[in-house]
Each structure stands twice: as C-alpha cells, then as structure tokens.
Amino acid sequence: MRPLDDIAGAARGGTLYGVGVGPGDVRYLTLRAAGIVRSVDVIGYFAKQGLQGVARRIVAPLMERGRDELRLEYPVTSELAVDDPAYRAQIGDFYHRSAGSIADHLRQGRSVALLAEGDPFFYGSFMHMWRRLQCEFPVEVVPGVTGMSGCWTRANAPITWGDDTLSILPGTLPEDALAERLARADAAVIMKVGRNLAKVKRAVAAVGLTARAIYVERGTMENERIVPLEQCRSEKGPYFSMVLIPGRGRRL
Ligand SMILES: C[S@@+](CC[C@H](N)C(=O)[O-])C[C@H]1O[C@@H](n2cnc3c(N)ncnc32)[C@H](O)[C@@H]1O
Numbered sequence: 001m002r003p004l005d006d007i008a009g010a011a012r013g014g015t016l017y018g019v020g021v022g023p024g025d026v027r028y029l030t031l032r033a034a035g036i037v038r039s040v041d042v043i044g045y046f047a048k049q050g051l052q053g054v055a056r057r058i059v060a061p062l063m064e065r066g067r068d069e070l071r072l073e074y075p076v077t078s079e080l081a082v083d084d085p086a087y088r089a090q091i092g093d094f095y096h097r098s099a100g101s102i103a104d105h106l107r108q109g110r111s112v113a114l115l116a117e118g119d120p121f122f123y124g125s126f127m128h129m130w131r132r133l134q135c136e137f138p139v140e141v142v143p144g145v146t147g148m149s150g151c152w153t154r155a156n157a158p159i160t161w162g163d164d165t166l167s168i169l170p171g172t173l174p175e176d177a178l179a180e181r182l183a184r185a186d187a188a189v190i191m192k193v194g195r196n197l198a199k200v201k202r203a204v205a206a207v208g209l210t211a212r213a214i215y216v217e218r219g220t221m222e223n224e225r226i227v228p229l230e231q232c233r234s235e236k237g238p239y240f241s242m243v244l245i246p247g248r249g250r251r252l
Helices: 004-008 031-039 054-062 085-107 126-133 147-154 175-184 194-206
Strands: 016-020 042-047 068-073 112-116 139-142 166-170 187-191 214-217 225-228 241-245
Touching: 004 031, 016 031, 016 126, 031 054, 031 112, 031 139, 042 054, 042 085, 054 112, 068 085, 085 112, 085 126, 112 126, 126 139, 147 187, 147 241, 166 175, 175 187, 175 194, 194 241
Parallel strands: 016 112, 016 139, 042 068, 042 112, 166 187
Antiparallel strands: 187 241, 214 225, 214 241
16 A cells, blocks of 8 residues: 555645635645645745635644745735725736736745645635736646535535535625525535624525524534524634525435
8 A cells, every 4th residue: 555645745846825724624635635744844824914824724634844935915805895906906917916926936946835724716815826826837726625525514414406506605795686696506515604603594494494494604624613593593603604495305
C-alpha cells in the first residue's frame, strides 16, 4: 500500500493552487488538499479585518510554525452594499492588488496555495484570482467538500431523491424572487442566509415549505447549530448559515 503523502503529491514551484478546504472540519479535506497545504511554499487566504479567516482556521491543525503566509484582508465586507459603486471600486482594487502579490511569489518560482472554504469554484473569492492569473501561471484547482454537503450530512438530511431537481438560491435575492423559485423547486439550498434570515423565513413560509426546512449554522464547525426552521426564532444568523429544504422524490 502506498503512503498517503505519496498519493496526495506535493506542490510544484511557480504554480498557484486553489485549495478547497471543505466546510469546516479539517478531516473533510481531500488527500490532495492536505498534500498541497503541507508542501506549498506560501499559504494564502482571504480574511475579514480583525478575524483569523475561516479557511485558515480550518487548516490550522496541518500547519507547522514558521510557514510563509500571505494574508489578504478585505478592505470592506458587509459595511457597503455589493451594488454600491464604492464597494465595487474598493473590492476591485483589492482583488487587483491581491493578484499582484500572488504573482510576485509565483514569478520568483514559489508555489502558492490560496485556501477556499468549501469548494473554490462554488461562490469562492478564489475565482477572482483564478480569472486574473490563469493565463499567465499554471493553476491547479483542488475541489473541496462544499458547505451545503457538510450541512445536509450533519443535518442527517438526504437532499435529493429520484428525479428531484435541486435549486441553489442566494438568500440575497429579493423576497418575491426567492418565493417564486422555491415554489418551482423539488429541493432547495438557500445560501448567504446570515443577515437575510428574516426575509428567507418569510419567503419559505409564503410557499408553505417551513415545515420541511432545516436551518444550519456553521455546519461541521465549532458552535454548529441545526434546528428545524420553524423553531428558529432568530432574525439574523452568522455569515456561515444556510437553509436546507430536502426533496421528497422517489423512495424505493
Ligand atoms: C461565499 S459562499 C462560499 C461557499 C463555499 N465556497 C462552498 O463551497 O460552500 C458563503 C456561504 O456559504 C454557506 N456556507 C458555506 N459553508 C457553510 C457551513 N459550513 N455552514 C453553513 N453555511 C455555510 C453560507 O450560506 C455562506 O453565507
């Protein structure tokens, strides 16, 4: 039997890795993700001002002291609306500068891993770096267990049966658009619930789905909370929160 490190493989110089680190529990990293985290020259991660960064926290048990790190700190997060021109200007400039910092390391032949909570290609900030750097540098994307997969697993809720269609909806949609799409779905995952929780609850109730809905905070992380949506009294949730509506398709 080959050793796990051998199967996982190591990072190559001058390459950018988009590493999906899964939904929170470090044991849900793939072998490849763990291999890259342990061998790469520079560990990069996005973080909100004053916070450690969730993806960085997830891999903490795999990190030895003295590793070279590149912390990319958002200049703004929820203080401005995403359609505010000031938000677009500041975030656009931040991504441009972040890509420049990563490129500096890559040009010097260093390998860089940019950590992504869940999967890098699923609503991930990594995509903004991938878009800017992939023409100039070799890039490998390491898929991760998505947050929603971690959440429905921890909620013990199979999400789709038989021919069920699954709708993935951002909780940032207007209430009537959410309700209209929920009405057509067999099963649904509502992401980005956090400050949209009250609106999401109203939309789910409007189409008669509250009794089937499950609310999950920080699935697989410390302080995980899982309750039927009808028992959730909060008007706001943490950033890492979602609502699951499992399908009821063919069961044999
Ligand atoms: C910008 S998206 C990132 C998605 C991530 N790339 C993935 O693969 O799941 C952030 C949203 O994902 C959801 N999310 C991701 N992981 C979660 C978790 N462990 N528990 C609850 N919600 C989670 C939340 O709705 C959060 O607002």
